[in-house]
Amino acid sequence: MTIPNSIAITPELVASHGLKPDEYQRILDLIGREPTFTELGIFSAMWNEHCSYKSSKKWLRTLPTKGRRVIQGPGENAGVVDIDDGDCVVFKMESHNHPSYIEPYQGAATGVGGILRDVFTMGARPVAAMNALRFGAPDHPKTKHLVSGVVAGVGGYGNSFGVPTVGGEVEFDPRYNGNILVNAFAAGLARTDAIFYSKAEGVGLPVVYLGAKTGRDGVGGATMASAEFDESIEEKRPTVQVGDPFTEKCLLEACLELMGTGAVIAIQDMGAAGLTCSAVEMGAKGDLGIELDLDKVPVREDRMSAYEMMLSESQERMLMVLKPEKEKEAEAIFHKWGLDFAIVGKTTDDLRFRILHQGEEVANLPIKELGDEAPEYDRPWIQSNGRAPLPASQVAVPADYNDALFKLVGSPNQSSRRWVWEQYDTLIQGNSLQRPGGDAGVVRVDNHPTKALAFSSDVTPRYVEADPFEGGKQAVAECWRNICATGAEPLAATDNLNFGNPEKPEIMGQLVGAIKGIGEACKALDFPIVSGNVSLYNETNGIAILPTPTIAGVGLLPDWQKMAKIGSAREGDRLIMIGTDGSHLGSSIYLRDILDTIDGPPPEVDLAAERRNGEFVRSMIRNGQVTACHDISSGGLALALAEMAMASGKGMKISLKEQRGPAHALLFGEDQARYVIAVSADLANFVQASAESAGVPFRLLGTVTGENLTVDELLDVAVTDLVNANESWFPQFMA
């Protein structure tokens, strides 16, 4: 059946396109007539939250996006950052939350596919991927099915495409029961003089369609992703696209080959809202009109309507403006890779977006206004009431420290994620220097003798819930810290802001608070945001997710031979804590997982201390004085030491006698800006003296020795038992 273009535009039809009555009025005012059915679809695609950022734009503008190394900030397919020698790293993180809940395998797979495409659209070969995944409670009936589908989908796409997955997060919380989060990150390498953008230039030039054919999958996907969920969710499955990593791999090779010929003037991948978004983007950025003839679009199915073709989110497709004299060469490259190549339109000088289908003009809209005149809201927001302070003296001590530590290392959220990352190809390309399980993933830069890049993705949603501003700061600080812990210099970050319904002032307050916190931390740490994505309406039946602003950062190691790892401590090494004694138990996992309660504010992030301590640790690593390093975050010093011991398989003899405060706060406090470093015994005095003169707080903790982790008379556990507890939760859960 063909959907005609002359369907009557009723208020119900407008509403079902996710457009509010005042937004529809804005359309009428803009074009001075009633839109056609196809035009309504185009507006819906361009003006939904996912594509227009209409609720968040005002606040996103406050983020720092510039820096000495930033070549391209937000607004393109991905951010671009200089890494010296004419090389640059191109990266972005993007959510695929809604589709992954509806259809976990394909939702996650196409999330990975979409972010990879964003990276190679800019001329970069993808070299690393990460995934930040958040699921509902382990005992929720859907959780296992979602974990198994999402992990298989991430692996299925990334492994086949051929990019190593080097890091990420997997967390469980009942607040994600009805809305899981799948945030996919990808980074690629390019030359700074060969970056490709979406801005079209030149009138009358061919607009070329490349890649896979257009089908009916994903029609209206971006609009679906901009709405809340309810029981009818199962009916939305047709809005999820189906991924084909083989075609994507061919598309990557064909695009990079074509870019090498100098034929490409502008390029834009077809992601959310497919042909509509990509064509409008290319035209509007270049101050040009675009005319498309849909009869030329390669299609998978017969009798597709203009509406369907314009809104299809079929994957693995690209739109380009090519130099006409290179057309034949370009076509040959695409045919070599078995991909479609079709001239589907041209650039014009009239600033109109004109769609022709079967001899009829089905849409004729002002191209600039489609993007620029999208509604923008200053939504009302209220600051959440902060929680009252919670001194450690008011927090119960554990009945048994050994039991408490075992419980933490074997808990759903702190146990080993090996079950997950062994399903991802972490080695492909042969450059993985640090794989998942450490502080950050590290990948060597091809064709350079010493350079490497470090990647980490972080956020602590329970902190953001308790205090959006401090939580936003902490997400940035932890990402920055994890990168420093390898010895890399953090360069820039991408943000993936996952929140509930922004029309609720308290949710909007979380978004505003978190963005302010992220902005403050990014400024203080010289860690600009160069790309990102906002995912709102993560609510089911009115219950919102924990506010989850995921931060993924990139760091540069000038010489990977001088890099620190979590598990490389040697027998006899001294362990030194950098930072202050643990004291803060508010919003900690000790409280949540051991005492089974949620209380207190999150730890404050002293950004000056964060920077000073991080720079000190990095300088020690780069001087070759650190044999192993790990940051202290959730679970405090106790968990940090346990993780280092498990990774190295070596015991530790620790004393806290120098430290001040109650033992449970020293061990489980989640105070920020802290690290544990291992140094060889003969360097311990020198490192402590260096810390002293740098004004960095430190404590000598003890020695790497034996087979047990012991802390004074408080704690004495065999490292092998810790490993067993840590490794067994996930496989048992998924069995």
Added chain:
Amino acid sequence: MKSAVVQLPGLNRDRDMIAALTKISGRAPITVWQTETEIPDVDLIVIPGGFSYGDYLRCGAIAARMPVMQAIKEKADRGVKVLGVCNGFQILVEAGMLPGALMRNSSLKFVCKEVKLEVVNAETDFTRAYEKGQVIRCPVAHHDGNYFVDSKLLSSLEDNGQVVFRYAEGTNPNGSLSDIAGVMNRSGNVLGMMPHPENLIEAAHGGSDGRGIFASALDVVAATA
């Protein structure tokens, strides 16, 4: 010694393989595209890993029927060494150049981890750099590496020394029959293996146990990087 790497759409460890061969032999291999019907004179042809044609059909089934495979067969018949790694192994099996079949992993999941390999036969063109019974480290990364042959064929493979590598020390990652990780043809010039020696050849990889396979096949000294 000259080598060639076969490139088919969907293969994705071709770049890893080219890098390994270049680093070990000091010269870049020739690359051979799917449609080529003649392969230049080389001593070693490598079919690397990946997901040829997406592996949406049985792994390697489409690749095995491409024109380039006929050319590889002819070379192999004339004694040229052929190494298939991962998808390359699956393709050689599908092309009938190696016995047996590679089924889905017993876990039904993709697995990427380091395993131990026992060099069962060290008197081959691919394993001369090792000792018989030596246990080496090697990573795997595959979804369909569960090797199977019937019992009659299994005994003949074992009798003829065609089982070249076995997973050792309980590290069989895929349920392979008799822990088989790599087999060769009767004449000993075609080897298929699921593990990825090309990803363990230098300090940056955390070891160089995989080097010996290329060093043997290319007749160069298996120095560590």
